[in-house]
Amino acid sequence: MQRGKASIEFEEPPLILSDASVAGKKEGEGPLGKWIDVIERDDRFGMETWEQAESAMQKQAADLALEKGGIRRKEVRYLFAGDLLGQLIATSFGTVDLEIPLFGLYGACSTMGEALMLAAMTVHAGYADRTLAVASSHFATAEKQFRFPLAYGNQRPYSATWTVTGCGAAVIGKAGSGKNAKNTPRITGVTPGRIVDLGAQDSMNMGAAMAPAAAHTIRQNFEDFGVDAAYYDKIITGDLGEVGRKLLLDMMKQDGTDLTDIHMDCGIRIYDSEKQDTHAGGSGCGCSAVTLCAYVLPRLRSGEWKRVLFLPTGALLSTVSFNEGKSIPGIAHGVVIESGMTD
Amino acid sequence: MQRGKASIEFEEPPLILSDASVAGKKEGEGPLGKWIDVIERDDRFGMETWEQAESAMQKQAADLALEKGGIRRKEVRYLFAGDLLGQLIATSFGTVDLEIPLFGLYGACSTMGEALMLAAMTVHAGYADRTLAVASSHFATAEKQFRFPLAYGNQRPYSATWTVTGCGAAVIGKAGSGKNAKNTPRITGVTPGRIVDLGAQDSMNMGAAMAPAAAHTIRQNFEDFGVDAAYYDKIITGDLGEVGRKLLLDMMKQDGTDLTDIHMDCGIRIYDSEKQDTHAGGSGCGCSAVTLCAYVLPRLRSGEWKRVLFLPTGALLSTVSFNEGKSIPGIAHGVVIESGMTD
Numbered sequence: 001m002q003r004g005k006a007s008i009e010f011e012e013p014p015l016i017l018s019d020a021s022v023a024g025k026k027e028g029e030g031p032l033g034k035w036i037d038v039i040e041r042d043d044r045f046g047m048e049t050w051e052q053a054e055s056a057m058q059k060q061a062a063d064l065a066l067e068k069g070g071i072r073r074k075e076v077r078y079l080f081a082g083d084l085l086g087q088l089i090a091t092s093f094g095t096v097d098l099e100i101p102l103f104g105l106y107g108a109c110s111t112m113g114e115a116l117m118l119a120a121m122t123v124h125a126g127y128a129d130r131t132l133a134v135a136s137s138h139f140a141t142a143e144k145q146f147r148f149p150l151a152y153g154n155q156r157p158y159s160a161t162w163t164v165t166g167c168g169a170a171v172i173g174k175a176g177s178g179k180n181a182k183n184t185p186r187i188t189g190v191t192p193g194r195i196v197d198l199g200a201q202d203s204m205n206m207g208a209a210m211a212p213a214a215a216h217t218i219r220q221n222f223e224d225f226g227v228d229a230a231y232y233d234k235i236i237t238g239d240l241g242e243v244g245r246k247l248l249l250d251m252m253k254q255d256g257t258d259l260t261d262i263h264m265d266c267g268i269r270i271y272d273s274e275k276q277d278t279h280a281g282g283s284g285c286g287c288s289a290v291t292l293c294a295y296v297l298p299r300l301r302s303g304e305w306k307r308v309l310f311l312p313t314g315a316l317l318s319t320v321s322f323n324e325g326k327s328i329p330g331i332a333h334g335v336v337i338e339s340g341m342t343d
Numbered sequence: 344m345q346r347g348k349a350s351i352e353f354e355e356p357p358l359i360l361s362d363a364s365v366a367g368k369k370e371g372e373g374p375l376g377k378w379i380d381v382i383e384r385d386d387r388f389g390m391e392t393w394e395q396a397e398s399a400m401q402k403q404a405a406d407l408a409l410e411k412g413g414i415r416r417k418e419v420r421y422l423f424a425g426d427l428l429g430q431l432i433a434t435s436f437g438t439v440d441l442e443i444p445l446f447g448l449y450g451a452c453s454t455m456g457e458a459l460m461l462a463a464m465t466v467h468a469g470y471a472d473r474t475l476a477v478a479s480s481h482f483a484t485a486e487k488q489f490r491f492p493l494a495y496g497n498q499r500p501y502s503a504t505w506t507v508t509g510c511g512a513a514v515i516g517k518a519g520s521g522k523n524a525k526n527t528p529r530i531t532g533v534t535p536g537r538i539v540d541l542g543a544q545d546s547m548n549m550g551a552a553m554a555p556a557a558a559h560t561i562r563q564n565f566e567d568f569g570v571d572a573a574y575y576d577k578i579i580t581g582d583l584g585e586v587g588r589k590l591l592l593d594m595m596k597q598d599g600t601d602l603t604d605i606h607m608d609c610g611i612r613i614y615d616s617e618k619q620d621t622h623a624g625g626s627g628c629g630c631s632a633v634t635l636c637a638y639v640l641p642r643l644r645s646g647e648w649k650r651v652l653f654l655p656t657g658a659l660l661s662t663v664s665f666n667e668g669k670s671i672p673g674i675a676h677g678v679v680i681e682s683g684m685t686d
Contacts, residue, residue, distance in 0.1 A: 001469045006420065006444050008470045049667050077349065078535060086429030086488075087661035088449045092538060092672050101349050101535035102674065103457060106431045106447040114446060118461065125468035126344045127351045145429075145663075192421060192444035195435060318430035320488075324392050329435050331445065 004224025006191055012175035013186035013338070014123040017130070018069025021293035022061040023286070024139065024165030030271045035294040036166075037064055043140065043165055050140040051089055057167045058083070058094030058136045065132070065169040076100050076171065077128035080115040082107065083136045084163075084285055085145060090136055100132065108314030109210075109239050110193070111135040112168060112289040113333030116310070119172040120187040120335075129174050136167035137284025146203070146319060159205035159243045161267055161283035162276075168289025170297075184340040185300040188307075191224060191334035193217040195316065199327045206315040206328065207244020207267075207280055213330030214240060214313050215251040221309060221334045222257075229257050233305040236296060237332070238288035238312035239267035241280030266291035266312075288312040296337070303341035310335045347567025349534055355518035356529035356681070357466040360473070361412025364636035365404040366629070367482065367508030373614045378637040379509075380407055386483065386508055394432055397481040400510045401426070401437030405477055408512040419443050419514065420471035423458040425450065426479045427506075427628055428488060433479055443475065451657030452553075452582050453536070454478040455511060455632040456676030459653070462515040463530040463678075472517050479510035480627025489546070489662060502548035502586045504610055504626035505619075511632025513640075527683040528643040531650075534567060534677035536560040538659065542670045549658040549671065550587020550610075550623055556673030557583060557656050558594040564652060564677045565600075572600050576648040579639060580675070581631035581655035582610035584623030609634035609655075631655040639680070646684035653678045 003009045021036045028039030038060060045053040058081070066073060079098060082105035083090035095102060107114040115133035122128050140150055142163035148154045178184040196216050200209035214237050222228055229235065240248055245265050252259050266288045267281030292310060299305045313332045346352045364379045371382030381403060388396040409416060422441060425448035426433035438445060450457040458476035465471050483493060485506035491497045515530070539559050543552035557580050565571055572578065583591055588608050595602050609631045610624030635653060642648045656675040
């Protein structure tokens with residue numbers, strides 16, 4: 001159950017029964033486009049405001065995850081969800097119609113990790129037979145809130161990332177509850193992360209702010225479970241981008257761990273940065289959430305990967321703290337997901 | 344374990360091992376002042392900005408809760424914490440030095456309820472021996488973010504509430520872990536709430552936005568546990584204020600339930616509204632968190648109250664959604680806390 005200093009091991013691993021990904025036009029044109037369930041050509045999702053668009057995207061992803069799993073809303077006992085916006089308005093307005101008790105979460109771009117951890121912990125403890133984990137971000141709501149209104153057309157340094165317009169939703173169910181549980185990915189353990197603040201201050205270089213947190217959680221995970229990098233087929237960070245990836249690889253090398261081949265970053269994977277002008281890569285809660293549902297889970301289902309460490313990363317940045325000269329602390333939450341095919 | 348449609352009952356109820364409250368000058372001058380652990384005369388807590396002040400208050404409350412319980416930081420496995428600010432900056436900067444893995448939460452003013460629920464669920468499941476639940480708010484950070492800078496001196500209608508400058512922190516431990524467990528309050532059940540949106544649109548009347556959510560969670564709690572109002576010595580809402588209280592009592596009367604005598608609202612209790620010019624009452628995550636630690640838990644410890652339903656209420660409001668003409672959805676999370684003296 002408790003493993004080491006900070007981790008939890010699930011004796012009867014909760015299953016990821018079904019999932020769905022919904023994303024915008026740019027994400028649809030990227031390398032993962034062909035695997036994303038729904039690509040909306042209109043980034044307003046038919047709504048009047050960007051915030052309503054993000055809410056609509058959450059609702060669509062949640063409903064589709066339920067539909068794909070043949071699960072009714074009433075069969076989901078608790079919802080764990082969040083987004084990047086102040087007071088989680090995308091989530092509040094996006095999930096109200098689900099009528100499911102809500103645990104609102106904020107972990108910056110690590111939210112899908114936080115949601116999956118709590119959703120699995122809740123199911124494994126027997127508090128619920130099914131829970132739903134949801135996280136979203138939207139390029140236009142994030143730029144408006146964190147940086148500049150889009151109409152300014154401001155320039156971006158190469159270390160900057162591009163906030164993903166996307167939402168991922170996953171239904172977690174108790175062990176043995178899947179129709180074909182042998183093909184169903186399962187959450188076998190979690191390593192909740194702590195805040196790591198090495199004093200990074202450049203809001204246009206969030207990869208540097210998050211890499212130390214990612215390294216910390218990976219080390220904690222290795223220590224708690226008594227494993228090393230070879231235990232995993234992939235270690236998948238959320239949105240370090242090119243700059244953050246280099247830093248992470250360097251930091252892990254200091255431990256004698258070479259992650260070059262098994263490390264994958266959702267932010268790097270989701271766009272073709274040269275063709276799509278996204279600089280260091282994608283970011284936002286939606287980045288890891290969409291990549292999980294569209295790219296990672298299918299590879300676990302097919303057995304191509306047996307075991308991954310899914311590690312969404314968050315930069316705990318706000319315009320208020322930034323303008324007051326504060327640093328950007330980072331956090332990273334680790335979720336061990338195994339292929340059903342290992343049984 | 345699972346009770347009814349939305350609740351959880353704990354067979355071996357987790358204990359509230361220790362707690363602490365820290366608040367500002369105005370709260371210290373109010374009716375609860377004599378029971379609040381620390382009253383800071385300087386609402387900046389010696390810091391340069393209001394946000395840093397709120398962070399300092401969180402750290403002080405967390406450290407004091409640990410100190411009062413004779414518990415070291417390393418003995419706390421997970422932290423569940425939140426505040427009202429965009430991207431939870433009071434929490435990020437306030438808790439970084441604790442070096443405890445963090446689950447960041449946002450439930451508007453219901454956050455102390457959400458934190459207690461998850462902290463208790465985690466302990467009861469055996470995932471941790473001790474967890475820490477923390478929630479804060481600060482009058483100046485909240486006014487700056489949600490309404491106007493203080494220097495404007497804008498007028499406030501009588502339905503408006505006053506954001507509490509305060510933080511409550513509680514250490515939750517597994518059953519039997521207290522030094523004198525007989526006197527230790529315990530969490531025997533929880534009823535996580537769902538978002539209720541009846542279309543309230545007045546940001547200066549948040550009581551009206553939250554009352555329907557409070558009524559919904561109370562009804563759900565009664566139904567799930569098969570009890571009625573007489574089961575509790577007190578039903579304690581977070582920050583409905585005078586206006587929201589009237590609405591709640593009216594709504595419950597429609598069910599034939601008279602809550603007039605057993606209902607208490609932290610927002611009404613924390614200030615003397617006539618003398619302190621706080622209009623409808625106090626609000627903010629800190630309102631219910633401080634009232635819990637300074638006023639509710641001592642009465643459970645003494646045995647004056649045997650069983651309460653602690654029900655922090657949240658108005659899911661943001662300036663962005665408000666300015667876009669959206670309504671203010673509400674949420675309320677129910678925590679059943681019993682006196683150790685019932686054993």
